Every structure is written in C-alpha cells, then in structure tokens.
Amino acid sequence: MIEKKILEAAAKGIKQLYHQEIGPDKIGIEKTKKNIKGDFTLLIFPFAKFSRKSPETTAHEIGEFILESLSEIKEYNVIKGFLNISLKTDFWLDFISENAFRQEYGFHTLRMDSPVLIEYSSPNTNKPLHLGHIRNNLLGFSLSEIARANGRNVIKINLINDRGIHICKSMLAYQKWGANETPDSSGLKGDHLVGKYYVLFDQQNKMEIKDLMEKGLTEDEAAKQAPLILEAQEILRKWEARDKDIIQLWKTMNAWVYEGFRETYQSLGVDFDKIYYESETYLLGKKLVISGLEKGVLVRKEDGSIWADLREDGLDEKLLLRSDGTSVYMTQDLGSAQLRYTEYHPSEMIYVVGNEQNYHFDVLKRVLKKLNKGYADHIFHLSYGMVELPHGKMKSREGTVVDADDLIGEMIATAESTTRELGKANEFTEDEAKKLFRAIGLGALKYFILKVDPKKNMLFDPVESIDFNGNTGPFIQYTFARIQSLLKKGMDTGFSFQSFKVDDIFLLDQEKNLIKIIYQFPAIINEAWAELSPAVIANYSYELAKEYNQFYQEVPVLKEEEDRKIIFRLALSSFTGQVIQNAMKLLGIDVPEKM
RNA sequence: GGUCCCGUAGCUCAGUUGGAUAGAGCAACAGCCUUCUAAGCUGUGGGUCGCGCGUUCGAAUCGCGCCGGGAUCACCA
Numbered sequence: 001m002i003e004k005k006i007l008e009a010a011a012k013g014i015k016q017l018y019h020q021e022i023g024p025d026k027i028g029i030e031k032t033k034k035n036i037k038g039d040f041t042l043l044i045f046p047f048a049k050f051s052r053k054s055p056e057t058t059a060h061e062i063g064e065f066i067l068e069s070l071s072e073i074k075e076y077n078v079i080k081g082f083l084n085i086s087l088k089t090d091f092w093l094d095f096i097s098e099n100a101f102r103q104e105y106g107f108h109t110l111r112m113d114s115p116v117l118i119e120y121s122s123p124n125t126n127k128p129l130h131l132g133h134i135r136n137n138l139l140g141f142s143l144s145e146i147a148r149a150n151g152r153n154v155i156k157i158n159l160i161n162d163r164g165i166h167i168c169k170s171m172l173a174y175q176k177w178g179a180n181e182t183p184d185s186s187g188l189k190g191d192h193l194v195g196k197y198y199v200l201f202d203q204q205n206k207m208e209i210k211d212l213m214e215k216g217l218t219e220d221e222a223a224k225q226a227p228l229i230l231e232a233q234e235i236l237r238k239w240e241a242r243d244k245d246i247i248q249l250w251k252t253m254n255a256w257v258y259e260g261f262r263e264t265y266q267s268l269g270v271d272f273d274k275i276y277y278e279s280e281t282y283l284l285g286k287k288l289v290i291s292g293l294e295k296g297v298l299v300r301k302e303d304g305s306i307w308a309d310l311r312e313d314g315l316d317e318k319l320l321l322r323s324d325g326t327s328v329y330m331t332q333d334l335g336s337a338q339l340r341y342t343e344y345h346p347s348e349m350i351y352v353v354g355n356e357q358n359y360h361f362d363v364l365k366r367v368l369k370k371l372n373k374g375y376a377d378h379i380f381h382l383s384y385g386m387v388e389l390p391h392g393k394m395k396s397r398e399g400t401v402v403d404a405d406d407l408i409g410e411m412i413a414t415a416e417s418t419t420r421e422l423g424k425a426n427e428f429t430e431d432e433a434k435k436l437f438r439a440i441g442l443g444a445l446k447y448f449i450l451k452v453d454p455k456k457n458m459l460f461d462p463v464e465s466i467d468f469n470g471n472t473g474p475f476i477q478y479t480f481a482r483i484q485s486l487l488k489k490g491m492d493t494g495f496s497f498q499s500f501k502v503d504d505i506f507l508l509d510q511e512k513n514l515i516k517i518i519y520q521f522p523a524i525i526n527e528a529w530a531e532l533s534p535a536v537i538a539n540y541s542y543e544l545a546k547e548y549n550q551f552y553q554e555v556p557v558l559k560e561e562e563d564r565k566i567i568f569r570l571a572l573s574s575f576t577g578q579v580i581q582n583a584m585k586l587l588g589i590d591v592p593e594k595m
Numbered sequence: 596g597g598u599c600c601c602g603u604a605g606c607u608c609a610g611u612u613g614g615a616u617a618g619a620g621c622a623a624c625a626g627c628c629u630u631c632u633a634a635g636c637u638g639u640g641g642g643u644c645g646c647g648c649g650u651u652c653g654a655a656u657c658g659c660g661c662c663g664g665g666a667u668c669a670c671c672a
Contacts, residue, residue, distance in 0.1 A: 025612090033615065043614060045652060055652075081652080082615065124672080164672060278672095305670065314598075315668090322670045329672050358599060359667050385600080386665080422634065440634090452608065456601065457665065464607080468634050470620040471608080478634050489631045527611075539609055542619080553636050595634080 001523075003029055003040060005070060006085060010042055013065035018050040031516060037077055038084025039516065045081035055081030092515055100575040101497070106521040106582055108151030115344050118144050119157040120352035121270070125257045126170045127195035129264050129404035131387050131460060132354065138449050138588065139384055140352040141270040142534035145586045150529045155344060158272040159336060162254055163279040166198070168235040171249055172228065173197035173204070183256050189405065191260030194253050204228055267408050269442070269588050276336060284335025285327055288371060289320045297370045308367045318363050333364055334371075341375050348378050350532070355383040355455070382532045385457035387449075402462060411441035414466045415474075424595060439590040440474050446589050447473030451538035471542050473589055476580060479545040481595040482552065483577035490570040495563070500571050511572060514547050518579050525586070534587055541583040548576050 007024035014022050028043035044059040051058040056078055063076035063083050074088040099105050120140020123129060129137075140156070147154045174181075174197045183190045205228045212222035223229070238246045265271065289306055292298040298320065300306050306321040320331055327335075340349065351361065361381035368376035389402065416437040419425050425433045448465055452458045468474035521540070528536035551572075584591050 028612070028614080030611070030614085036615075041615090045614075048652075079615070161672070166672070303670090316597095319670055324670080326670085328670070332672090354666090355600070356666055360672095362599085383600085388665090418634075424632080424634080448607095456608090459607065461607085464621080467621070470634090472620080472634085474634060475620095478632080482632055482635085486631055493631090523611095535609085536611095539619090542609090546619080549635060550637095552631090595632085 002072060002087065002091065005072070006040060006042070006066060009066045009069045010062055012069065013062045014047055014050065017061055017065065018047065020047070020050040022047075031520070032084050034513065036079070036084060037086065039087045040085050042083040042085065043081065044078075044083050048081065059083040092512065095519060096515065096571065096575065097501070100500075100571050101578075103578065104582070105575075105578060106525050107149045110148070110153070111151045113153060114347040115153040115155045116147050116348045116350065117155050117157055117340055117344060117346045118147065118350045118352065119159055120144075121158045121265075121272070122161060122353070123158075123261060124161040124166060125191075125194070125254050126166045126198045128189070128191040128260060131402040131404065131407060134268065134404050134407070134445070135384060135387050135449050135458075136352055136354070137265070137268050137270045138446055139382065139454055139534060141268075141588050142450055142537075142586060143350070143352065143382065143532060145588065146525060146528050146534060146537065149525050149582075149586055155274055155346070156272045157274050157276065157340065159276045159278060159281075161278050163239070163282060165232060165236055167250070167254075168232045168239065169201040169205075170194050170198040171246070171253060172232045172235055173201035174253065175249070183259070189260040189263065190256030190258070191264070192403075192405070194257050194260075201228065201232075264404055264408075267405070267442070269590075276339075278332065278336075281336050281339060282327065282332045284339055285331035285333070286321065286325075286335070288334050288338055289327075289331060292320075292367075292371045295371075297372075308363070308370060310363065310366055313366055315359075315363060315366070318367070320367070330360070330363065330367070333360070334367060337364070337368065337375075337379070338373070341373075346375075346378070348380060349375065350380045350382055352382045352384070355385055357381070358383050380532065382454060384454040387458055387460050390459065390461045402460070407462070408442065408445070410462070411445045411466060412437050413441070415441035415444065415468070418468055419595070428594075436592055436595060439592050440468070440477065440595065443473035443477050443589045444468060445473075446587060447476070447538060450534045450587050451542070453535045454533055474595075476541050476545045476584065477589070477591050478595060479548055479552075480577055480580045480584070480591040481593060483548070483573050483580070484593045486552075486573055487570060487577070490566070495567055495570060497567070497571060497574070500567050511551060511569075514544075514551050514572065514576065517544050517547050518575060521579050521583070528586070537583055537586050541580065541587070544576065544583070545580060548573075548580075 004024070007027050007029055010027050011022050011024040014020050028046075030041050030043075032038035032041045042059075042062070044062060045055050047062070048055045048058050051061070053061075059078040059081055063078060063085070066085065067073050067076055072087050072091045074086045076083060076085045078084070118140060120143075121133065121137050123133060144154045144156050174194075177200060178197065181193065183193050186193055188196065205226055208226040208228055209219070209222040212225060213219060217225065235246060239250060289298065292308075293300060293306055298306055298308055301323075303323040304325070305319060305323040308318045308320055310316060310318060318330060319328055320334075321327060337349065340346070353361070358381070361379070361383070365376045365379055368379070416425075416433075419433075419437060419440065425436065428436060444466060448460075449458075451471070517540075524536060524540045528534060581591050
C-alpha cells in the first residue's frame, strides 16, 4: 500500500539527509485531517533532533526527498512539524478503477492454515437468553466474521452448560408443580417454559429460607438446610448415578430448551460449527490435574484436595479438585481447553465471556502454563462489559432482566410501526414487508450493541435505544438502500458500467474524502481483528455512510450531467454500497435493497 | 482490604503507535422536500477530557497519587 512506500521513502530520506537509521515502522503516519490540504501526514517532530534544524525545515527537506523519489506524489506542504503529502489524482483514479467492482474488496481470500477457535454464547439450559447473552452472541458472531475476512479458518464453538445444580433446580420444580405441562400444551417457547420453573424454584426456596430464619437459623444455615435445596442436590446425585427417570426428564427438558434456543439463535442470525455439551466434557480435566500433581507443579492438601499455588504470580491458591475427588468449574475448563486443542490444533483460542470471569481466565492461563501447555499463550479472553439498564442492573431474581426474545420482538414491532408511519412499506408485499421489519429491527439492535467498545459496560435504555435516526444501524441500511435505488435509476437511464473507465475526470474534494474513507477499509478490518473489536467496524461504517450522505446531497440530477461524470459518480456510489455491504456482513447486519 | 476494568458535551458513545482547533448521534433551537428515498442534509448553542503532579517540542492518550463507579477474590457455574 501507498503508506508503506511513503514510509520507506521517508526512512531513506532521513538516512541520506541526516545519516540516521530509522525503521519505516517507527515513523508516524496518519490520514490528513479533514480541513487541511493533503492525503497523508508524516510526523516530523522526532527527527528535528537528528537534523539539528527546526521541525519546519526538516519537514521541508524530507518532503522534497519523498516528492522526488515517489512518482505517486503530487505535492506536499508543511505546517509546523506536520508534513502533509498529496497524492496525484491518478493514484486515486487507479484505485477506483482497480477496486470499484471487486465484490470482496477488503476481504482476504481464505487461507487454510491452522484454525482459530472462537467460543461464544455458552448458555445455561435452565432459563431463556437475555440481553447480556445478546451482547455475547453478537460479539462472538461478528468477531468470527472479522476473523474470516482476515483470512482465518474459523471454527465457531458453543459449549452448552447442560448439567449442574442449577439445571436440577428447574427439574425439581417441574417434577413438583409441572403437571406434565409441555411447550405445546402451554404455548410457551421451550426455554421460557423451563425458565418459568427455575424462577418458581427460586421463589419457593426463598420462602423456605425465610421460614427457617424465623425459627432462629442464620441465613447461611437456612440456605444449606432448606428442603428444596436438599432435594435438588439429591437429583444431582441421581443424575450423576445415571438414574433412569432423572436422565429421561433431563433429556426432555433440555430438548425443549434447545428448540427454544434454536429459534433465538436463528433470529439473531448466529450459528456454530461445533457444539460441546458440558455433560460430556465435565469429567475431562481430572487427568490433567493428576498429571500436574505427579509433575509436582500442583499441591495436595491433607484433606486430599488439589490446588494450584499462584501466590508467586500475585494471585491466590486456587482449588482444582475437591477433597472428594470431584471437579470444579476450573477443572472442567482445563479439560475442555485441552480437548479442543487436541481436536483442532488451533493457532488461537478465543473465549467470548463476560468480564466477571476475568480472574477465572487469568488463573486458567496460568495453570495451563504450569502444566507446560504451550497453547496457554494463544488463549484470548474477549472480556466484555455488562449491559446495564437505566434503573440499575439486570437481576433475574428481581424480574429486571430484559428477555432476548421479547426484546427482538419489540425491536421488530417498532421497526414496523415506524416504517409504516413513514409510508415506506406501501409498495411491499406482506412477505417482503415482514422481512424488511426484521432486518431493520435487528439492524438497530445489533448496531446499537456492537458499536460500543466490548470492554466497556454499556447502558441500554429499552425505550430510548430503539431509534432509527443518526448513528444507528437503520441509518446505514438506509444509505445502502438509497445507493441501490440510485444505481437502478442510473441503469434505467441507460448508463452502463461497461464503459466505465476513469482517466481525466476531475475529482471534487467531497468525493475525494469519500474515496479516502473507502480506501481505509482493509486496514480497518485488520485493526478490528487485532483489537478483537467489532466496534471498530461499526464506527467506520457510520463514518462512511455519513460521508456518503453528504456526497449524495451534492450529486445533481442524473440527466443534467455529462455522461462520464455520471458514470463516475454511479461507480463511486456502487463502490460505497459494496463496502457498506461488506462491513455490515462483518457485523451480521442485513442490508435491504429497498426501505 | 487485594487484583482488574471504566470515568470525554444534559444523555448515549467515538477519538489510530502520544500530534494540528477533542468529534458524532440523541435532546433544544433555526433552515432545506416540483428533481435519483427528508430514516436525510445544513446551521446555532453546549467541554476544567473526574482531580492533582510528573514525563516532553507536544498528553484525553504514557507514569505516579487521589476521587467516583463497576467486576472479582466459594470445596457455585
């Protein structure tokens, strides 16, 4: 790319002028600010030391050198220590000619090297998905797309948490009060039906605890002695002993939940290449821990429990195997990491998991390192912040969760009413209209979630967040739809891209700014991948769409223009549309042709 | 209390390896539909980048110390 050439020329210039070896990558380059003349800017301040001249003079000398050594450069100017370089119009015209009709502009072709594993979603099968899961799923899916665009062989993994005491709680409540209710008989989605019993368990359990406390027990004692908890624990024991009835119930209820999840995943447009079930993998880590004990990197205490001592790393001791020999969460994660490593030999293993588990992943990596597993260094925890509501946090017990299915439904309904109010759905068939409302509603939701830096906590106001104006998904979709409409009109009027050839066409400043933003796209995809942040793509898309809208405003009526100018503008519109489409693909957002 | 993360306009968020006058949207106000989609565009007002010190040509960005908010520190997952 041209930036590289400029940097190399600058490095050469510095060497020749001031006899200093500077790596091209050590020189600062950036896109020139909007209101200043130039395309790229070099930061010359640091080299004033070597030249022993003022930054201005130094910049002029280097600028002169680059101008002479690179044919692409038209001119340069200097402001303080900023060397602003303008490229020849031909450079930008060539760029347009070469790329304007490349469908996959910005995307690397697929290389089949060792895969990247991306785990996301990882739901529990005792309740439906909520807003927090939505952030997880969208991040995981988008990140997978970004990795693919960067040429990686991506395996999307879902590790389903289908066993444990929390699952037994909803099973118990169903046994007691379910009265053979099914999704069909109740009209409830399977995951919601199971979730109903999980909540019921919690309510009943709380009442029991309250009663016991009134009889004089402490809260801790009450929580441990409540009959329902004891019964749930009994179910867990039976489950582990493969009790026929319990296993049957477990299978039935999980099947309901999976059917419910399937629908929600489909709505969100996310999918997986490999599904692991914790019920099948939860016993795996033990061997790893035992071997660590034999190698002497782990320690056994008097009661028989096994620990990792991480105090030298500034952390605490961490339990890996209980005194009764059963495994804990960490044991399971060690096992599942080893499993997926031996199955795929990935170059990277990414886990999309909330930031409340930062400590867990820190420990996981350190323990794997102690066990001498080289892949520990290739584990990345994409830690994302919580989604907060205006009136505090989401707590399932207090009924303040925002349910994923409800939210999706509301987004679509709002998209529908807004679209109808604007009178935009009139020309659509019922089917087309339905598809459109889905695309817009989900586009708004996805963009809203993804545009925020993953590591930050974010605020979601269910009322105010449903907006289709300004920095939103629908704005970008709308821009795309208008471009398609413009292209169609152009074609109808008889312009053909067949004859598209840019040579001496004068570029307006406005257009050039748009072209420069498009030019950046491949670099943006890279950056998003390096930072594991779809937000980079989202914010870029908005900048592009906004710039295009300004450009669009300037485009005069087609028929009043001379032909080649029109063709150039149509080509530029087409190119912009292509880039918008590609960017939206990376975010998992559909772009309707018409809206 | 230990560790980690966050703090930018009234609100929600951008801000590239430290760079030029810190940017968008929402909300408020004023304009623009006889022409390719007004879910748009143009303009106005709105800032002690939490506070202080330091590093240097230059700090929202890096370092240290405070203040505020969050997460986590279970023989739970």
